[in-house]
Amino acid sequence: MKIHGLKDLIEFRKELHKHPELSGYEVKTAKKISETLKYFNPSQIITQLGGFGVAAIFEADKEGPTSLYRAELDALPIREINTFDHASEYDNISHKCGHDGHSTILIGLAREIYNHPISSGKVILLFQPAEEIGTGAKAILKEPLLLEKKPDFAFALHNVPGFDIGQIICRENTFTPSVISLAITLTGKTSHAAEPDKGINPDLAISELIQRIKGLSNPEETNPNFSTIATVYSRIGSKDYGISAGDGEVHFTLRCWTTTQLEHLKNHLITIVKKTCHIYKLNYTIQWFDEFLSNNNHPEAVSHIKEAANTLGFSYVNKQFPFKWGEDFGLFTQKFKGAMFGLGAGQNAPALHNPDYDFPDEIITHGINMFHQIIKQIHA
Secondary structure (H helix, E strand, O other): OOOOOHHHHHHHHHHHHHOOOEOOOOHHHHHHHHHHHHHHOOOEEEEEEOOOEEEEEEEOOEEEEEEEEEEEOOEEOOOOOOOOOOOOOOOOOEOOOOHHHHHHHHHHHHHHHHHOOOOEEEEEEEEEOOOOOOOHHHHHOOOHHHHHHOOOEEEEEEEEOOOOOOOEEEOOEEEEOEEEEEEEEEEOEOEEOOOHHHOEOOHHHHHHHHHHHHOOOEOOOOOOOOEEEEEEEEEEOOOOOOEEOOEEEEEEEEEEOOHHHHHHHHHHHHHHHHHHHHHOOOEEEEEEEEEEOOEEEOHHHHHHHHHHHHHHOOOEEEOOOOOOOOOOOHHHHHHOEEEEEEEEOOOOOOOOOOOOOOOOHHHHHHHHHHHHHHHHHHOO
């Protein structure tokens, strides 16, 4: 699809919205993006990065720094309740985090670079798969592209409902927390429901685990040891009323401002599980998954974001505390001078991951202009 201006970008975004794909299955999304990028004549287009990732590299004749700009490809397993023409055509899959909009912003950025070539160095536009499950960045960072290019700077944005349209929200150091999820499985011994004393039922252990693990939480943002712990799922036995349960499981999601704090919290939790299962004579396993390291916004990268916002006349908010949601761009900021910033999506916009959410098209140009201004600052 040729992109001539904002109208085409909005149409492109709505096409992505109509055809969402889950993490690790972004085949058609990646194909549409790579085919569109060809119109902007990048020096190189690389596909199948970390799965179905795509990168467009723009190189100047003159040597200089390398900067990277990342967007995400994947959608969520959420049923859309919107009824507009570009609503998702698939049951229980929809773009409820705005990745369709983020990818569209990078397509618009490719057009700007094509119309206004960089003076020095290299610019990498990276369309990353599998952000929602926390595996995409890890896979991308194993690719030769990143190992060889070694970006001097890496940037990303995320639309943020609850802030004015086009407002830029940023802060130094932690921007989003370290997050991890876990499943604890407990195995005892089934018995007749008439004789529960002849089995080992995990019911009391699960009740105690929930209370004790939730008790580790420090949800006050001003607390330097901030943490939240959400119970996301639990199960005991089955719906067979003649059987006293012999197994169960409980799942949690943990988040802390820093990776070090999260490691301490994990160790406390493991100790609780060990002691509780010993008391109740249960076998157990702990499985960790969906890990997101904290985004550590580098001061120099943040200064570029702030300068770009001021140059463009955009409202800039220095956020007092980090956002609480996880983002796997944190892996990039662990390795490169990087920063993520928020892009206001409107005070009354539905929250991220809500079934009625839709990316606001009026902020597409704000995102393009921010990234392009940062490029002009770095590659002057």
